[in-house]
Amino acid sequence: MRSSRLVAVLAVVALGVAGCGGGDDAAASASGPSGTLTVFAAASLTDVFTDLGRRLEDDHDGLTVQFAFAGSAALATQITQGAPADVFASANGAQMSVVTDAGLADGDPTVFAGNVLQIAVPPGNPGGVTGLADFARAELALAVCAPEVPCGAAAEAVFAAAGVTPRPDTQEEDVRAALTKAELGEVDAALVYATDVAVAGDRVEGIPFPEAEDAVTGYPLCTLAAAPNPGAARAFVDLVLSEEGQRVLGAAGFRGP
Known part of the structure; x- marks a missing residue:
């Protein structure tokens, strides 16, 4: 039975590209995203993102979503140091800027939730x-x-x-x-x-x-330019921004973007 796995930040770094990329983690197949999706996300998103990850897994056979939850500053640093990840969700714009200023985001980040x-x-x-x-x-x-x-x-x-x-x-x-x-x-x-x-x-x-x-804290997220699994990354971001994702975030107490 598949389940979302919580992965410590340092453990994620140790996985290397081989652990997150390769054939199993290629872009979405014709039948939808598959392989392993790695999401780096702020610690305050632990429960709600785990829920959303399970929903995405349930919708796509062959997809496993793994998370690294920690302080946004630590995650941004790991990404700039080359940690393999597909999606980054920060608890504020400042730490997202660390990633975007380094040219590591695929497009502009999107604010998806707020908090106090x-x-x-x-x-x-x-x-x-x-x-x-x-x-x-x-x-x-x-x-x-x-x-x-x-x-x-x-x-x-x-x-x-x-x-x-x-x-x-x-x-x-x-x-x-x-x-x-x-x-x-x-x-x-x-x-x-x-x-x-x-x-x-x-x-x-x-x-x-x-x-x-x-x-009031705004939470931005983005897919990463070097994402090992870009198709799955887009699918996760789409879910977070969707009506379903926003409903799940609201039920967890987050404000709208």
Whole structure:
């Protein structure tokens, strides 16, 4: 039984062109895309893209979709260093520009979704967090994303809008790492995306804050110029942009583009 496989970034790099290209990963055959499709995508897309990958597999016998989910900055770096991938989906335009400025995109990227930040706290909110100003409280254990990744850049924007000087205890490499800190009760609050709070369910409580609207994140995606499987890459992008794909993204809490 086929399933979408989550692949660590470094493992994807180690695959090499032979692991992602060749006869099995050639462009779509006459009957539709087949072989292996490799998608590099922002960590906040883990659940929804896995769902979409399974849908594409179900529609095309012989197609396997594998993902590398991580911080957009790490993924952009891997692509510019030659990692074999077919599609890149970033959590902001800045990291997509790293790829496009290097001439590695096949055409212009398309923004397919939006997102906003939200505060995640452990169940019961033991730190008594009520809003963004609490990220200045030295007595709390606090997690944010590192500034070079999209959720960290968005955090800097909302703190500036609120006039808050944050005092985080940890800066995580991607948004799911920050979320995990709150899920495990290792921090009193983490600044993550609203969609991550939704995915966590009852493992965290979400606290919206008005300044989030000052840093709405747009998610662009593109096929890559050196894609080992360009036919499958186009099929995946088409699915994401389709009415079905937009419905799946909306159900996961993402905003429209």
